Amino acid sequence: MxxxxxxxxxxxxxxxxxxxxxxxxxxxxxxxxxxxxxxxxxxxxxxxxxxxxxxxxxxxxxxxxxxGEPLAYIVGSKEFFGMTLQVDARVLVPRPDTETLVEWALQQLASKDMPASARVLDLGTGSGAIALALKKTRPDLDVTAVDASAEALAVARANSGKHGLPIHFILGNWFENVSGHFNLIVSNPPYVASIDSHLAALRHEPLEALTAGEDGLNDLRRIIEQAPAHLHPQGWLLLEHGYHQAQAVCGLLSQRGLADVQSRADLAGIARCSGGRWPGEPAGDGQTADNQALISGF
Structure with missing residues (x-):
């Protein structure tokens, strides 16, 4: 040139x-x-x-x-659910597959059993894509987003401010620093096996946001185990996972006592998300006080 x-x-x-x-x-x-x-x-x-x-x-x-650097990192942004989100190497690039999870969450939130101002928790928010897509579509929601990375939360907070969508942010590892109960918990956690050969193609993205043990299920297990302590009765837990993990994740959900366990397919027909309904009282002590570790919304 x-x-x-x-x-x-x-x-x-x-x-x-x-x-x-x-x-x-x-x-x-x-x-x-x-x-x-x-x-x-x-x-x-x-x-x-x-x-x-x-x-x-x-x-x-x-x-x-x-x-091999992602296009989104080079141009500094990525389209997701009708929004232009700031992204860089501090967060994963939002994938179109994750819109399947957002659409399913919105369907559950529209059910007659959900309050209009339902409380929603997004675990491992990264750029804030899921939390912000839900808040944009349903401004009446009370949305909290959690991430273990302060740098990722900085990106999510910037996106929150850019779009004028107030979100509560918590710095913590999964349910760490989270209290109270939610009507819906959503998460797109790390689910790639640490020995997966595809990781080489993802070398520019943060490894800690991708891998979860030898079978890729470590973080999904932890979320499923702990989620009932933070769900209102009849609340839903919806999770994104790998293309081959639906059966394993549904098994974990059923073993933990969730009902109506099911999966949703992406546009390619691949079961990409699984979830279930917590049928009983919150498991554990489940404090109801407002979380004192909330980081300012935006």
Missing amino acids: NSECNLAQALAAAQTLGLDRLDAQLLLLHVLGKAGADRAWLLAHDGDLLPDELAQQYRQLSLRRAA
Whole structure:
């Protein structure tokens, strides 16, 4: 890429580095200061010259993408459930699969058994994607988001402020520092086995947010074991998990005493989420006082 490079030539050069056409287009739009939805503009202006400074910037970003760095980290944002969320290497990139969990949660929250101002807990919130999607769709919800990483919470808090969606944030590992009871608990926890060969392709993302023991179920086990102590009677626990883990997760839910255990499939037809209803009184002492460890909303 040089000062005589036009947009079509720049895109072709990026593809020779190994980028697919969509990534090449989105990176070029980012360099040009345009939205990702402006791909048609590129086609209409493919003969426009790309200034040398921007051409060099585009090449550097293309090399980063060719080395496997997620596109979202390079451009600093990711679309999720109709929102543009800030993301960087402090958090996982929100996946479209997780929208399945959000949609299921909204279905449960719309049931006649749920109060209008239901209390929702999002465990391992990361960028805040799930919590913010629920709050955006249902502003009447009382949403609390937890993460063990202060850096991840900083990202989630920034997204909360950007979208004007007040969320309570707690710094803690799963239910640590959480008190009171909730009508719905949702989580997209780490579920990749520590020996999984696919981890090499995810080397740019935070490992602690990906892996959970040799079978990938360690964090799911812990959440399922502890969740009843924080659920109102008839409250739901909904969990995202790996493509092959539905049977194991449903077994853990049933063993813990949850009822109506079931799974939901993503757009590819893969059972991606499982959950169940807590039928009885909260397990354990389940303090009802408001949590004193809440970090300011936004």
